[in-house]
Amino acid sequence: MKKLALLTLVAACGGKYQAPPPVSSIALPDGSQLKPYDPSKPGKARPQGLEQAAGRVYVTLSNQRDTDSFPVNAGPGFLAAFVASTGAITLVDLGGADGQQCQNPGFVRASADGRLYTPCSGDFSGTDTARAIVEVDPVANAVTRRAAIPAGRVPNGVAITANKIWTGDAFSTTVFSIDKSSFSADASDPVPVDCAKSVFSYVADVMAIRGGLYALCGSDISGELYQLNPDTGAVLAHVTVGPNPTELAGLDDGRIAVVNAGDNTLSLVTSSSAGLTAQKALTFSSETAALQDVRAFGHILFTAASGSNTAQRIDLDAPGGPKVIGEANFGPGSGPYNILPLDDTQAIVSNRGTNTIAAANWVTVK
Amino acid sequence: MPPLRAPWRYLLPFALLAGTIARAQEPGETIEVEGERPKGSPRAPAAAGTVIDTAQFGGEVRSVAEMLLASPGVSVHALGGPGQATTLSLRGASADQSVVLLDGIPLQGPGGGAVDLSTLPATLLDRMVISRGVLGAQFGAGALGGAVELLPRTGRQTWSGGAELSGGSFGTGRLALDAAMPAGNGTAVVALQGDRTDGTFEYARQLTPEIPGSPSYGFTRENADSTRGSGLLRISQDLGGDLGVDLLLQGSGGLRGLPGPSSAPTPRSRELDESGVGGVRLRGGAGDVGWSVRASGRLDRVELRGVRSFGDCDDGAPDCPRDDQRSSNVGAEGELAIALGEANALQLRLAGGADRIHGSGTGAHQRGVLSASIRDDAALPANFSLHPALRFDSIGADAGLSPALTAAWKPAAKHPLTLRAGWGLSFRAPTFSELYLERGGIAANPDLRPEHAWSVDAGAEWRTGLLTLSASAFWSSYRELILYQLFPPAQVKPFNVGEARIAGLELQAVVPLPARFLASLSYSFLDAVNRLDGHKLAYRPPHRLFARLARQGERVEGYGEVSFTSALPRNAFDTAFVGSQVLLNAGAGVRAAGPVWIDVEAKNLLDDRTYEDLFQYPLPGLSIAVIARARL
Numbered sequence: 001m002k003k004l005a006l007l008t009l010v011a012a013c014g015g016k017y018q019a020p021p022p023v024s025s026i027a028l029p030d031g032s033q034l035k036p037y038d039p040s041k042p043g044k045a046r047p048q049g050l051e052q053a054a055g056r057v058y059v060t061l062s063n064q065r066d067t068d069s070f071p072v073n074a075g076p077g078f079l080a081a082f083v084a085s086t087g088a089i090t091l092v093d094l095g096g097a098d099g100q101q102c103q104n105p106g107f108v109r110a111s112a113d114g115r116l117y118t119p120c121s122g123d124f125s126g127t128d129t130a131r132a133i134v135e136v137d138p139v140a141n142a143v144t145r146r147a148a149i150p151a152g153r154v155p156n157g158v159a160i161t162a163n164k165i166w167t168g169d170a171f172s173t174t175v176f177s178i179d180k181s182s183f184s185a186d187a188s189d190p191v192p193v194d195c196a197k198s199v200f201s202y203v204a205d206v207m208a209i210r211g212g213l214y215a216l217c218g219s220d221i222s223g224e225l226y227q228l229n230p231d232t233g234a235v236l237a238h239v240t241v242g243p244n245p246t247e248l249a250g251l252d253d254g255r256i257a258v259v260n261a262g263d264n265t266l267s268l269v270t271s272s273s274a275g276l277t278a279q280k281a282l283t284f285s286s287e288t289a290a291l292q293d294v295r296a297f298g299h300i301l302f303t304a305a306s307g308s309n310t311a312q313r314i315d316l317d318a319p320g321g322p323k324v325i326g327e328a329n330f331g332p333g334s335g336p337y338n339i340l341p342l343d344d345t346q347a348i349v350s351n352r353g354t355n356t357i358a359a360a361n362w363v364t365v366k
Numbered sequence: 367m368p369p370l371r372a373p374w375r376y377l378l379p380f381a382l383l384a385g386t387i388a389r390a391q392e393p394g395e396t397i398e399v400e401g402e403r404p405k406g407s408p409r410a411p412a413a414a415g416t417v418i419d420t421a422q423f424g425g426e427v428r429s430v431a432e433m434l435l436a437s438p439g440v441s442v443h444a445l446g447g448p449g450q451a452t453t454l455s456l457r458g459a460s461a462d463q464s465v466v467l468l469d470g471i472p473l474q475g476p477g478g479g480a481v482d483l484s485t486l487p488a489t490l491l492d493r494m495v496i497s498r499g500v501l502g503a504q505f506g507a508g509a510l511g512g513a514v515e516l517l518p519r520t521g522r523q524t525w526s527g528g529a530e531l532s533g534g535s536f537g538t539g540r541l542a543l544d545a546a547m548p549a550g551n552g553t554a555v556v557a558l559q560g561d562r563t564d565g566t567f568e569y570a571r572q573l574t575p576e577i578p579g580s581p582s583y584g585f586t587r588e589n590a591d592s593t594r595g596s597g598l599l600r601i602s603q604d605l606g607g608d609l610g611v612d613l614l615l616q617g618s619g620g621l622r623g624l625p626g627p628s629s630a631p632t633p634r635s636r637e638l639d640e641s642g643v644g645g646v647r648l649r650g651g652a653g654d655v656g657w658s659v660r661a662s663g664r665l666d667r668v669e670l671r672g673v674r675s676f677g678d679c680d681d682g683a684p685d686c687p688r689d690d691q692r693s694s695n696v697g698a699e700g701e702l703a704i705a706l707g708e709a710n711a712l713q714l715r716l717a718g719g720a721d722r723i724h725g726s727g728t729g730a731h732q733r734g735v736l737s738a739s740i741r742d743d744a745a746l747p748a749n750f751s752l753h754p755a756l757r758f759d760s761i762g763a764d765a766g767l768s769p770a771l772t773a774a775w776k777p778a779a780k781h782p783l784t785l786r787a788g789w790g791l792s793f794r795a796p797t798f799s800e801l802y803l804e805r806g807g808i809a810a811n812p813d814l815r816p817e818h819a820w821s822v823d824a825g826a827e828w829r830t831g832l833l834t835l836s837a838s839a840f841w842s843s844y845r846e847l848i849l850y851q852l853f854p855p856a857q858v859k860p861f862n863v864g865e866a867r868i869a870g871l872e873l874q875a876v877v878p879l880p881a882r883f884l885a886s887l888s889y890s891f892l893d894a895v896n897r898l899d900g901h902k903l904a905y906r907p908p909h910r911l912f913a914r915l916a917r918q919g920e921r922v923e924g925y926g927e928v929s930f931t932s933a934l935p936r937n938a939f940d941t942a943f944v945g946s947q948v949l950l951n952a953g954a955g956v957r958a959a960g961p962v963w964i965d966v967e968a969k970n971l972l973d974d975r976t977y978e979d980l981f982q983y984p985l986p987g988l989s990i991a992v993i994a995r996a997r998l
Contacts, residue, residue, distance in 0.1 A: 017581075017582055017975070018584060020573060020584075020585065066674045066677065066679065068675065068689060068726075068727075068805055069804055069807075070857065071675065071676065121855075124855050170854060171854065198851070198861075199852075200851065200852060200854055202854050220852055221899065262938070262939055263939035263940075263942075264937065264939075264941050264942050265941060284576065285575045285576045286943045287575035288575065288576060289942075308629060310576070324576040327577050327580075328574070329573035329574055332630060332631050333629070333630040333631060353676075363574040363577050363580055364577070365577055365578065
């Protein structure tokens with residue numbers, strides 16, 4: 001009985017668990033560095049998209065200020081260019097002379113010729129002038145062109161094909177294009193890319209993969225991956241993936257990986273002359289929450305989950321099928337939103353919650 | 367999932383109790399079992415019900431939510447440790463679909479919906495009556511899962527009183543005082559309860575849950591403190607003849623941290639809440655007619671400080687305004703009970719009033735509420751009883767009828783066996799929050815329509831003295847359920863999109879044992895299905911078991927209990943789950959001197975610090991409390 005009481009006392013006094021390991025990260029510019037419209041109301045970086053170009057890592061900064069309701073744009077959108085070897089950060093102001101020509105940039109993608117393109121969603125009203133597709137020269141770290149978005153549309157996702165720049169609509173299930181030469185929105189009607197819904201549906205992303213164009217429709221109960229003609233947008237094929245898909249990634253073998261936030265799964269889509277076929281390749285742990293991104297490096301996939309503050313490293317060739325072989329945690333409240341593989345063992349994430357970027361220190365399956 | 371523990375550890379609380387068993391058989395102790403376990407609610411005869419006598423938890427630090435767990439068909443959702451918000455689910459229905467009444471006065475949260483059980487003072491209550499089923503006809507629109515009636519302490523014709531002082535882990539303490547006395551031509555009772563906790567418990571999390579066997583790391587819960595004070599005044603006066611008047615005043619106020627989920631803590635968010643309920647009732651009767659009229663009012667206020675849509679902020683900063691929300695209700699009701707011969711008792715009720723809400727997140731709104739109901743308690747031949755009921759509710763722009771029919775049969779008038787069955791249909795009007803709240807990533811939807819539900823159930827009960835054995839099975843159907851859905855780009859908004867079918871089984875046993883021991887067990891099975899896609903409804907545990915062995919003697923008392931909740935779906939697609947949880951609690955106490963008892967209790971004896979609630983709020987590990995109490 002005494003022993004039991006002693007054990008109980010020891011247990012009650014703590015010491016059963018180690019303190020969590022420290023997480024190293026790099027803080028992104030904040031506050032006055034982001035040219036707030038009202039100096040008394042500065043924004044936070046709220047980083048999102050990641051891309052590599054000209055030897056640097058680029059991350060979009062939404063530059064938003066929290067309120068007691070919906071976050072508001074506190075200043076122009078930015079790209080932060082980060083040199084991994086030195087930690088140096090250079091800001092690229094996307095807002096133009098008046099600071100109003102790009103707000104709330106989310107994605108950033110590089111074209112084959114090394115240019116960067118980022119869609120700016122503005123205030124999500126679909127009527128403001130801060131909605132745009134912005135082209136950036138990463139060598140000069142300067143904006144080179146800006147395409148206005150037609151009224152009623154909010155750009156979401158960006159795909160750079162040979163002649164067009166495609167983007168989706170955050171408030172409808174359509175995609176539309178920007179002519180790459182004139183850098184203005186095409187007059188043609190938006191292309192529907194619907195998916196079954198109960199409450200909401202939208203275009204989660206569009207992406208150019210191995211010369212093809214793909215659009216991902218997400219809804220509260222379903223998801224649909226579309227293969228489109230990269231010049232006309234005509235639907236070539238489509239397939240149902242999981243509910244509420246958030247991102248897609250092209251593999252070097254032609255397959256496409258899709259993360260489905262609704263049911264916490266990974267789908268693998270195969271393209272053939274018969275069309276697209278999808279299979280659920282992996283169900284994540286119950287503790288992994290809010291899958292936001294997927295990227296590929298060879299047959300290694302990297303995923304980010306903002307709800308659980310984690311990133312996963314997945315071996316598609318593992319015996320028995322795709323398997324999580326490594327995982328990293330970026331700390332409470334970090335909210336990793338996007339992930340960028342540097343090779344098949346290293347990746348960095350943009351932490352939207354803590355306004356940092358961090359390298360994944362993988363805990364690996366033994 | 368926590369690692370599997372050695373089975374013997376589950377027996378630990380009962381092993382501890384064995385010590386009190388030995389002491390319980392000391393010579394000179396009186397060993398007797400008295401009285402009869404009280405039956406269910408008189409407002410819902412022949413409905414599935416459970417009565418919880420709060421006195422059975424004497425010598426224990428219990429919240430209202432913890433006591434409700436002794437009933438089958440009940441789930442509570444706690445946002446963390448002591449003092450944090452806790453809501454109720456009956457038969458798998460949502461917290462908004464469960465009616466909570468204090469002495470017959472409906473309570474509501476500040477948004478007009480779910481009641482936060484943590485704001486209700488447990489020591490001011492005498493009993494809790496849980497009635498399960500679609501009971502809109504008996505308790506009013508909104509009771510789609512059932513109702514919980516909180517019955518406060520009552521006065522006595524002689525002076526009596528009690529005091530309780532406890533302190534324990536995480537800086538948690540409670541002081542409760544009550545006194546009942548004769549007053550004028552009647553009685554009065556005054557009760558006070560104060561609670562506080564630092565809330566700084568240790569918890570553990572796996573940081574890399576995808577990796578099998580990866581370690582859990584230790585964290586300290588911060589900003590989970592809570593301080594609360596509550597009071598109750600109840601006066602009953604005879605006015606001569608059959609006339610009487612009852613006054614009830616109950617108030618509660620608290621300040622607590624809002625620590626946030628473990629994945630995204632909010633160390634700067636705080637909440638101040640104040641609530642008050644008052645009612646005065648005039649009652650009388652003559653011959654076969656009884657009547658009462660009552661006026662009542664309720665006021666709730668919540669002020670959120672340092673709360674943002676995504677995270678927290680510095681309270682008092684220019685861009686961090688406080689969010690003040692108030693809701694209130696005033697109403698009056700009249701009730702008439704008429705005995706129509708030996709076989710029928712008619713209950714007529716008419717009520718009216720107004721609900722109001724005012725807040726920075728909702729704006730100012732009000733709506734009228736009106737209800738009229740009739741119920742008959744008919745005694746039929748061959749020991750059958752039939753209880754048809756019909757109620758009309760008008761709540762703002764929403765109105766509807768709630769019919770119900772329950773029936774019971776006994777082999778003989780005094781026979782311990784009762785067979786019962788019931789059917790009910792009702793609706794729930796949208797709450798003010800659902801209609802108007804725009805805050806913190808939540809979008810309002812003023813176009814919402816009422817939810818509708820019906821259910822059928824049947825059961826059997828065997829009751830002799832303190833022995834109760836009961837079993838019930840039910841089947842419920844819900845449509846136009848109001849569910850919060852993702853609303854791009856980054857909000858959630860309520861929509862009438864849900865359809866569900868919930869079926870289940872409820873078992874309860876209360877068995878008096880020798881040496882003043884009492885064993886109780888309740889088990890609930892739920893099969894909650896989304897009828898639109900066939901997936902299980904999230905956050906409904908398929909299995910819940912509560913078992914308790916307690917002894918209340920004249921010198922020694924003690925208890926051991928186990929509460930098991932099975933794994934439950936975390937998402938709407940059957941692919942993510944909250945792990946099962948087993949909580950073992952035990953306590954023992956002795957009468958130290960005169961009426962003074964000293965008790966020690968331990969909760970979560972396995973010290974499992976990995977448990978979290980449905981929304982990733984960590985739950986505390988082992989806690990120990992010392993309780994001193996006296997009752998005169």
